Amino acid sequence: MTSIAISHPPYEDAALRPVVNKAGLIWWSIFLGLSAVIAVGLVAYGYQLREGLSVTGLSQRISWGFYISNLVFFIGISYGGAITSAILRLTNAPWRAPLVRLAEAMAVSALLVGAVFPIIDLGRPDHMYHLFIHGQVGSPVLWDVVAISTYLAASLLFIYLPLIPDIALCRDRLAKTSGALRRAMYRVLALGWHGSDEQKRVLNQGMTALAILIIPLAVSVHSVLAWLFGVTVRPGWNSTIFAPYFVIGAMYSGVATVILVLAAFRWAYKLEDYITLKHFRYLSYMMLVLALAYLYFMVSEYLTEGYKLHESTGALLELVLLGKLAPFFWLFVVGGILLPVLVVAVPMTRTIPLLALASLAVVLGMWLKRFLIVVPSLAESITPATKLTIYTPSWVEISITVAAAAAIPWMLMLFFRFFPIISVFEMEEAAEAEVHRREEILRGGN
Amino acid sequence: MPHISSTLRTVALLALLALTAATLGIHPALDARAQSEPATTTLTVQPIQHTAGEPAILSATITDSSGAAVGDVPLNFYVETDAFGPKLMKVGTAVTDVTGAASVSFDPTWEGENKVTVIFPGNAAYTTSQAETLFEAIGPIEGHVNAEFGIKTIRDWAPLVAFALVIAVWGTLLVVLFRTYRVMRRPRPATEAVPARSPRAGQALPSDER
Amino acid sequence: MNGENPGREAPQPPAGKVSRRRVLGGVGAVVGAAAATVIPLATIGLPSTRATETPTAKRQWGMVIDLRLCDGCEKCTKACQKEHSLPEEHTWLKIVEVPREGGSYFFPKICQQCENPPCLKVCPTAATFKNPEGVILVEQDRCIGCRMCMAACPYEARYFNYEDPIIPAGALDNPMPEFPVPQKKGTVGKCVLCVHNADKGKLPFCVEACSMDALYIADYNSDVMVNGSGHTHQLSKYLYENDAFRYKEELNTSPRVWYIAGHGQDYFEY
Numbered sequence: 001m002t003s004i005a006i007s008h009p010p011y012e013d014a015a016l017r018p019v020v021n022k023a024g025l026i027w028w029s030i031f032l033g034l035s036a037v038i039a040v041g042l043v044a045y046g047y048q049l050r051e052g053l054s055v056t057g058l059s060q061r062i063s064w065g066f067y068i069s070n071l072v073f074f075i076g077i078s079y080g081g082a083i084t085s086a087i088l089r090l091t092n093a094p095w096r097a098p099l100v101r102l103a104e105a106m107a108v109s110a111l112l113v114g115a116v117f118p119i120i121d122l123g124r125p126d127h128m129y130h131l132f133i134h135g136q137v138g139s140p141v142l143w144d145v146v147a148i149s150t151y152l153a154a155s156l157l158f159i160y161l162p163l164i165p166d167i168a169l170c171r172d173r174l175a176k177t178s179g180a181l182r183r184a185m186y187r188v189l190a191l192g193w194h195g196s197d198e199q200k201r202v203l204n205q206g207m208t209a210l211a212i213l214i215i216p217l218a219v220s221v222h223s224v225l226a227w228l229f230g231v232t233v234r235p236g237w238n239s240t241i242f243a244p245y246f247v248i249g250a251m252y253s254g255v256a257t258v259i260l261v262l263a264a265f266r267w268a269y270k271l272e273d274y275i276t277l278k279h280f281r282y283l284s285y286m287m288l289v290l291a292l293a294y295l296y297f298m299v300s301e302y303l304t305e306g307y308k309l310h311e312s313t314g315a316l317l318e319l320v321l322l323g324k325l326a327p328f329f330w331l332f333v334v335g336g337i338l339l340p341v342l343v344v345a346v347p348m349t350r351t352i353p354l355l356a357l358a359s360l361a362v363v364l365g366m367w368l369k370r371f372l373i374v375v376p377s378l379a380e381s382i383t384p385a386t387k388l389t390i391y392t393p394s395w396v397e398i399s400i401t402v403a404a405a406a407a408i409p410w411m412l413m414l415f416f417r418f419f420p421i422i423s424v425f426e427m428e429e430a431a432e433a434e435v436h437r438r439e440e441i442l443r444g445g446n
Numbered sequence: 447m448p449h450i451s452s453t454l455r456t457v458a459l460l461a462l463l464a465l466t467a468a469t470l471g472i473h474p475a476l477d478a479r480a481q482s483e484p485a486t487t488t489l490t491v492q493p494i495q496h497t498a499g500e501p502a503i504l505s506a507t508i509t510d511s512s513g514a515a516v517g518d519v520p521l522n523f524y525v526e527t528d529a530f531g532p533k534l535m536k537v538g539t540a541v542t543d544v545t546g547a548a549s550v551s552f553d554p555t556w557e558g559e560n561k562v563t564v565i566f567p568g569n570a571a572y573t574t575s576q577a578e579t580l581f582e583a584i585g586p587i588e589g590h591v592n593a594e595f596g597i598k599t600i601r602d603w604a605p606l607v608a609f610a611l612v613i614a615v616w617g618t619l620l621v622v623l624f625r626t627y628r629v630m631r632r633p634r635p636a637t638e639a640v641p642a643r644s645p646r647a648g649q650a651l652p653s654d655e656r
Numbered sequence: 657m658n659g660e661n662p663g664r665e666a667p668q669p670p671a672g673k674v675s676r677r678r679v680l681g682g683v684g685a686v687v688g689a690a691a692a693t694v695i696p697l698a699t700i701g702l703p704s705t706r707a708t709e710t711p712t713a714k715r716q717w718g719m720v721i722d723l724r725l726c727d728g729c730e731k732c733t734k735a736c737q738k739e740h741s742l743p744e745e746h747t748w749l750k751i752v753e754v755p756r757e758g759g760s761y762f763f764p765k766i767c768q769q770c771e772n773p774p775c776l777k778v779c780p781t782a783a784t785f786k787n788p789e790g791v792i793l794v795e796q797d798r799c800i801g802c803r804m805c806m807a808a809c810p811y812e813a814r815y816f817n818y819e820d821p822i823i824p825a826g827a828l829d830n831p832m833p834e835f836p837v838p839q840k841k842g843t844v845g846k847c848v849l850c851v852h853n854a855d856k857g858k859l860p861f862c863v864e865a866c867s868m869d870a871l872y873i874a875d876y877n878s879d880v881m882v883n884g885s886g887h888t889h890q891l892s893k894y895l896y897e898n899d900a901f902r903y904k905e906e907l908n909t910s911p912r913v914w915y916i917a918g919h920g921q922d923y924f925e926y
Contacts, residue, residue, distance in 0.1 A: 052841045053801070054818040060745055063803040063816055123801015123816065123842030130781040130798050137605035141780035141804050150615055157619055161626060191630035202629040206622040213618055231778065232808045233907055383812045385752045385765050525890075529880040530859055530873075533888040555879040590716040590876035592790070593910055595772040 011098070011274050011427050012169070015420035018269050019170065020177065023417070034410040041403020044396040045120060053123055055396045061389040062378045066397040067121035069370040070404060072225050072246070074114030075148065076370070077363065078155070079254030080261075081107020082218040083286070085158065086211040095282060097430035098274040099262060101166075101423040102412075104159040106261045107254075109411040111155055113404045115148050120400060140231055143224040151214075151221045158210045161203055165425035168193035170418075182418070204429075222250045229373070235313040236320075236377035239305070245297045249366060252290035256340075256362035259283050261412070263356035265421065274422055280355050287362065288344040291337050316380045319388070325376055328368055336365020484568070486511045487575045489521075491564050494581035496554060502581060505549035506564040508542055515546030516572060523550045526561040534563055554583035713788035716876035717849050717912065719863075720891070720900065721764050724918030725870035728753060728762035732862035732871060736847070739861045740837050741823050746815040748847040749862050761918075764871070766862075767792065767813040767847040768903060768911030775805035775814060775846075783843075785833075790876075790912060791849045793833035799843035806844060810907055814846045849873075859884060876912070 023031075048055050058065050084103035088096035118141075119125050135142045170178075171186035178186070193199060226246035229237040239245075259280060266275045302321075305313050320329050340358040343349045379389045492505040504523050508516045520541050524534035538550030554560050560583050568574030730751050737746065749766045773792055776784050783798035784805055806814045820841045823829070831837055835852035839845045850860035854873075858864075863871045864884045874881040874891050881891045894900075900914040 052818060052820075053816075058816075058818070060806075060815055061812070063806045118802070121802070123803065123844075124799065124840075127798070127800045130783070130800060134781045134798060136780055136782050137608065139778050139780035139804065141778070141802050145780075146612055150612065150619075153616070153619055157623060161622075164626070164630065191627060192633070193630055194634045196634060198632075199629050202625055206626050209618065209622055213615065217615065228804070229807070232774070233810045234807070378807070381812075382810060383752070383765055384754045384763060385750055385812060527878055527880045527888065529875055529878065529882045529888065530857055531886075533880075533882060533886060535880050535888045535890050537890050537893070555877060589714075590790075592771040595908070595910070 008173075009424075009427070009431075011422055012420075012424050014269075014271055014274060015101075015166075015422035015424055015427075016170070016173070018416045018421055019418060020174065027413070031410065031413055034406045034413070037406040038403045038410060041400045041406075044399040044403075048120075048396050048400075049125070055394060057391055057393045057397060059389060059391070061381075061386055062375060062391040064121070064374055064378060065391055066371075066393050066401055067117050068228075069367070069374045070401055071114055071117035071121070072222075072374070073253070073367045073370045074110050074117065074404060075221060075225060076114075076246070076250035076253045076366065077257040078107040078110035078114065079218055079222070079250040080256075080258035081105075081110075081155065081159075081254070082214055083251060083255055084258055084283075086214045086218075089207070089211045090215075092433075093282075094430045094433060095279060097426045098271070098422050099258070099279055099283075100162070100426055101159075101419075101421060102261055102265055103258045104155070105412055105415050106257060106408065108152075108155050108159055109408045109415075110257070111148070111152050112411070113407050115152060117404070118144065118148075140224065140228045144228065147217070147221045147224045151217045154210060154214050154217050158207070158214055161207050161210065162423050162425050163419060164189070164191055164193050164203065165195065166420045166423060168195070169424055170420070185418075218250075219247055222246045229377070234377045234382060235311055235316045235380065236305070236373070238310075239301060241297060241300060245301065248290060248293050248297055249369070252287065252294045253363060253366035255283055255287045255290060256359040256366070259287065259359040260356055260363060261409075263352060263359070264409070265412070265416070266352075269416075269421060271422065277352060280352050281350060284344040284350065284355050284358070287359070288341055291341050291344075291362070295337050312380055312382055315388075316376055319380060320372060320376050324388075325372060329372055332365045332368045332372065335361045336369065337362075484571050484573050487516055487566060487572045489564055489566055489575045489577040491562060491577045491579040492549075494562065494579060496581055496583050498584040498586065501551045501553045502560075502583065503549055504538070504552050504562050504564070505547060506577065507545070507547045508566055508575070509546055510572065515542070515544065517542050517544045517546055519566065519569065519572065521548045522565045522567060523552070524563040524565065525552065525554075526563065554587060555589075557583050557585035557587050559583075713790075714877060715854065716790045717851070717854070718769065718790075718874040718876055718891075719766065719849070719913045720872040720874050720881050720895070720916065721766075721913065722870040722872070722916045722918075723761060723763065724916060725868045726751070726762040726764055727868050729867065731865045731867060732764065735861040735865035740835075740839075741821050741827065742839065742845070743819065743821055746817075746839075746845060748813075748815070748845070763915075765811065765813070765903075766913060767849075768811050768909065768913045769847075769849060771910035771912065772908060774808040774810065774909065778804045778808045780804065787834070787851065789851060789854075791851050792846070793848055793851070794836060794844055794846060795833045796831055796836055796840045796843045796845075799840075801842040801844070803844065810904055810909065814844050816844050817841050874912075874914075 056065065056067075081104045084096055085100045085107075089100075119128065122128065131142065131145060135145075167186050168190040171183070171190045174186070175183060223243035223246065226242040230239060230242035232238065262275055262279065262283075266272060302317065306317055309317075319325055340362050343354050343358040375391050379391060381387055381389075488509050488511075490507050490509075492507070494502050494504060496502040506521055506523070508519065508521065510516055518541060520539050522536055523538045523540070525537050527533055527535050529535075537552045540548035540550050542548040552562075559580055561578060561580050563576060563578045565576040566572070566574055728751050733747055733749050733751055736742070736748050737744070740748070742748065749764055752763045752765050753760050754763050769790065769792055771790070773784075773786070776786060776792060780802060781798045781800055783795050783800070785793060785795065787793050801816070803816055806816060817839045818841070821838045823838045827838070829838060831840065834848060834855075836845060836848065850858075850862075853860055859882070860871075860873055863873050863882075866884050869883050869885050869887060872881040872883045872887075872889075876891065879891045880888060881894060882888050895914055898916045900916050902911045902914055904911075
């Protein structure tokens with residue numbers, strides 16, 4: 001009986017490299033460094049749990065600050081996963097195949113981090129159970145909880161389904177080199193996958209259903225977050241386009257985060273053969289379009305608000321566009337929109353390092369923009385009782401924010417220690433699809 | 447000895463007569479002016495009959511001590527409330543006509559006993575006086591009704607629709623999970639050969655650029 | 657043995673394009689089935705929206721504030737803070753000095769006890785509720801401290817307890833919505849129109865403390881308004897004759913607090 005030499009495609013080796021190789025000094029130093037940052041954040045939160053929200057820089061007028069900005073920001077950057085995995089899947093873009101695992105993993109990590117922030121912001125998190133037994137259907141906070149948890153469940157399922165064949169791959173290929181615990185984990189999570197046609201069919205049906213489902217879910221999550229602000233009468237928040245404004249912003253920051261994560265992990269794990277300049281170009285074209293769309297929404301907001309100057313909008317616009325917060329606003333416009341647009345538009349600057357830098361600028365800029373949406377509308381008065389209130393974030397808020405940012409690469413590093421960094425299953429799918437496509441062209445040509 | 451003409455004597459006598467007459471108070475106004483104290487007045491409140499849905503008419507008449515009507519004076523009408531202790535709430539002011547009568551219209555705000563007090567505040571000529579009466583306000587009397595807000599149909603149905611959508615989404619997730627789990631756990635049928643990974647799968651996508 | 661050759665089978669559609677119609681059909685079926693089962697069930701267990709209850713009690717409280725008389729002495733603010741053991745930054749009734757041509761006037765800003773309250777609509781746990789007399793109260797046990805109500809209130813009338821309040825020695829520790837004393841750290845507090853006093857036939861502390869006769873407590877049902885000195889007026893008539901207005905009327909919150917303008921002011925800038 002001839003034994004078939006099983007040929008492993010090269011991308012499979014690349015995908016399993018972080019799983020197979022022992023963690024080196026660099027990996028450990030980065031991981032421990034991130035762990036330290038996260039630990040500081042946890043200590044800060046523990047302090048806040050004991051002392052209450054007085055340890056933050058919040059006040060009677062500015063009752064929402066860093067935590068709510070972070071909530072919007074981190075949920076927003078998770079949209080990169082929805083776009084890369086779901087939208088590109090439904091539009092049958094074959095070039096997405098090497099990217100989907102990284103994008104989805106980033107999306108799930110960002111979601112997990114973002115979903116924690118409403119809890120961090122609560123004055124009495126120990127009473128949170130009231131939300132579930134006395135929840136009010138009319139409250140945007142409840143809409144938030146429902147939307148985020150549903151989206152998280154869908155995203156977890158969406159990353160798990162194509163992971164099943166990859167876990168089976170680990171189970172089969174790494175059986176000899178893994179410890180007992182790891183082998184057990186692979187066996188359990190692989191659910192008995194053996195690659196039959198029926199299994200593939202069911203898996204694909206599930207993934208398509210989820211891809212279709214996850215798009216309205218994603219839209220709903222950020223719309224609901226926008227309505228936290230949009231249902232109030234505060235200047236700057238009292239706008240009907242807040243929901244699409246936030247969704248476009250989320251997609252914009254999400255695509256930029258995907259580019260950033262791809263650049264980082266491609267460099268770290270030497271995936272240059274599979275994640276190429278082409279991928280970065282395509283993603284940055286999407287980023288360019290989203291940047292211009294976001295700019296359009298911003299202009300629409302400020303123009304209609306600025307024309308009417310309803311109530312205290314004049315004071316708010318003066319604060320953001322010309323006053324104390326103007327440096328931050330214009331920094332965002334130039335560094336977060338105009339420069340990245342330029343870097344993508346000019347062919348000469350369309351290199352991976354520059355695109356990664358531009359994405360970093362977008363990510364940081366979008367955080368700043370979230371802050372500029374949440375805080376100034378609270379800082380400006382809506383009654384004659386208050387004029388301008390200053391918000392100074394405390395070390396607790398800053399540590400927790402930095403810890404949250406560190407938690408995402410931390411989770412990714414840990415995840416890819418156990419699971420392939422490139423979705424082998426989807427790479428196979430894409431290759432087979434390509435083969436069929438060519439066969440059809442050849443057939444049709446006869 | 448100067449002669450006082452007879453004409454002059456007549457005029458003087460007539461003037462003296464007039465002066466005496468005036469002093470004796472033939473003109474009633476002069477009579478009152480001459481007095482130093484205001485006259486007492488009596489107020490009478492007419493019985494009040496209230497029918498449901500209609501305002502109650504509160505009327506009162508004021509007369510002086512001699513029973514003559516006092517016209518052209520203001521009367522204040524009060525209803526007693528028990529807001530933080532018994533208090534008089536002014537519900538109107540009316541000026542009396544020539545018959546000394548004045549009335550105001552009052553919409554009772556609670557069913558049952560209403561105590562009406564009418565007070566004449568008094569002026570330089572007349573002393574103050576007051577009178578009371580009770581009347582029964584007939585219901586139903588509607589209390590304050592909050593204005594309606596929102597569109598009732600949407601308020602009633604939107605939560606249900608949203609709830610159903612959420613359940614449908616979770617249901618779909620569970621169905622996908624369940625179907626996948628079931629097909630994974632099914633053992634490979636003995637007749638099916640082991641599917642190899644397509645050899646072509648190992649090829650790099652030819653359209654890749656570097 | 658080379659028995660596996662996917663090319664031998666009938667040409668299958670490439671992976672990823674499998675029966676999208678079937679999948680959509682399946683999803684649709686699930687949605688339909690879920691909706692059909694859930695909608696009848698949902699009518700039983702849905703949480704109520706307390707915002708829409710119509711008050712039915714004997715009293716329907718409101719307030720009238722005479723801006724012609726307020727002199728900014730803040731006796732009302734201090735009385736309220738003292739009686740409710742509030743920290744200094746919790747000004748449930750706040751006296752605002754508003755500049756006008758030729759000087760300024762004083763505007764007591766208080767929770768407007770709206771009939772269409774934004775705070776009530778957005779509260780996720782119904783911690784904020786309207787009592788039968790129309791007064792908006794906070795059930796501190798239910799409050800999770802999300803501060804959505806503070807964002808939604810157009811009158812900046814709600815205050816968050818960042819710290820534990822300082823309770824005077826010997827004070828009772830039995831807070832309830834009608835008398836939320838002491839305030840709990842991590843919850844939101846606001847003017848309760850001293851409904852706890854009304855039950856005992858007492859005036860609100862601010863109304864009692866006002867030495868200028870500027871603050872009145874009003875009962876919409878019996879059409880009465882009374883101030884600290886006992887001056888009583890028929891509410892509807894008084895409001896009509898004095899051109900009373902409500903703050904931010906255009907927001908449709910339908911406040912129960914009326915202001916009597918004087919000093920030539922009509923409406924604020926915002």
